[in-house]
Amino acid sequence: MDAREELRALSAAVLAVTARQSVREVLQTIVSAARRLLDARYAALGVPDEDSGAFAEFVVDGISDAQWRAIGPLPRQHGLLAVLLRDPEPLRLADIRRHPRFEYWPKHHPELRDFLGMPIMHGSEILGAIYLANKRGGEFDRDDEDLLRILAGHAAIALVNARLYERSRELSVLEERDRIARELHDSVAQKLFSLRLTADAAAALVARDPERAVAQLGTVRALAADASDELRAIVVGMRPADLEHEGLDAALGKQVRLLDRVHAARVKLVAGSVPRLAPDREDTAYRVAQEALHNALRHADARTVGVSLFVDGSALVVEVRDDGHGLRPTDQGRESLGLTSMRERAEAAGGRLVVDSKPGLGTTVRLEVPLD
DSSP: OOHHHHHHHHHHHHHHHHSSOOHHHHHHHHHHHHHHHTTEEEEEEEEEOTTTSSEEEEEEESSOHHHHHHHOSOOOSOHHHHHHHHOOSOEEESOGGGSTTOOOOOTTOOOOOSEEEEEEEETTEEEEEEEEEEETTSOOOHHHHHHHHHHHHHHHHHHHHHHHHHHHHHHHHHHHHHHHHHHIIIIIHHHHHHHHHHHHHHHHHTTTOHHHHHHHHHHHHHHHHHHHHHHHHHHHTOOOHHHHHHOHHHHHHHHHHHHHHHSSSEEEEEEOOOOOOOHHHHHHHHHHHHHHHHHHHHHSOOSEEEEEEEEETTEEEEEEEEOSOOOOHHHHHSOOHHHHHHHHHHHHTTOEEEEEEOTTSOEEEEEEEEOO
């Protein structure tokens, strides 16, 4: 192979690492480049599967598809294949059959003589190995070893990138699960709680006041529809329809009127002139207000709950105040899922959350979100 062809093969291996290809495609390109550059008859690259003792990836070059099928199942981590997965030093042999760890090769496997193996290293970790055999026109030398070390470095980059991508994907899945958990807790759980209270009230009224029971059942129907809509919105990542089309003041107004109707506590909203905000900030303000209302009505034994919505300087402020029993010192020392969710939402929107609560004197939750 002349210098121009060598450069083209090496360039293909380097570019494969940065291209949007699967890991197997990248490794196949590197193995093919190694075989051509070092003028070997056969080449392979193995990435071990630590759990099974086999190989998670094993790509070859120089063997036809028919030969590969005839050889049979993927090799396991034994013999010389295993040596390079445990020892960080390269292995160069004039005759592979004379090595003490040589065992055998299966039927239909090509007969190998001279051999060069290079571990694929990431720091002190061995990620896999490249194997070359049967060099044309001589034996493998130190220059071959140096060149194969470079290619093994490119293979390491590809494998580390794949590992980072997989971890990033797993993290995204976990973050999405957390988002859905927060949405379910902030929205659907509240509506289901209200739905249960209203259904209980309707059941109690059936015998003595059928007309009021029918009215309560109408509220049950509305709450069930709202919960269904909210759940659908969460699944597809949408914002609540009221918030999307009518703005924060209108959406909170509907929420407050509904809660005032189905809970024993008096729930009121006072809203000034409120501009539209970026969708994520409006959604934060709405969800935090929902969570604060939920906490006040379900946990605080409040008689009155007031919601204020106004602009203060360069921030939109949402305040939810109740006259309930307040947070106990132990509650303030360890935040609930709801309070943690509110703080995370506020920080993500560039705002801040302040909770002021004293035992027996109620709680005020104040959210400040920057105006656009």
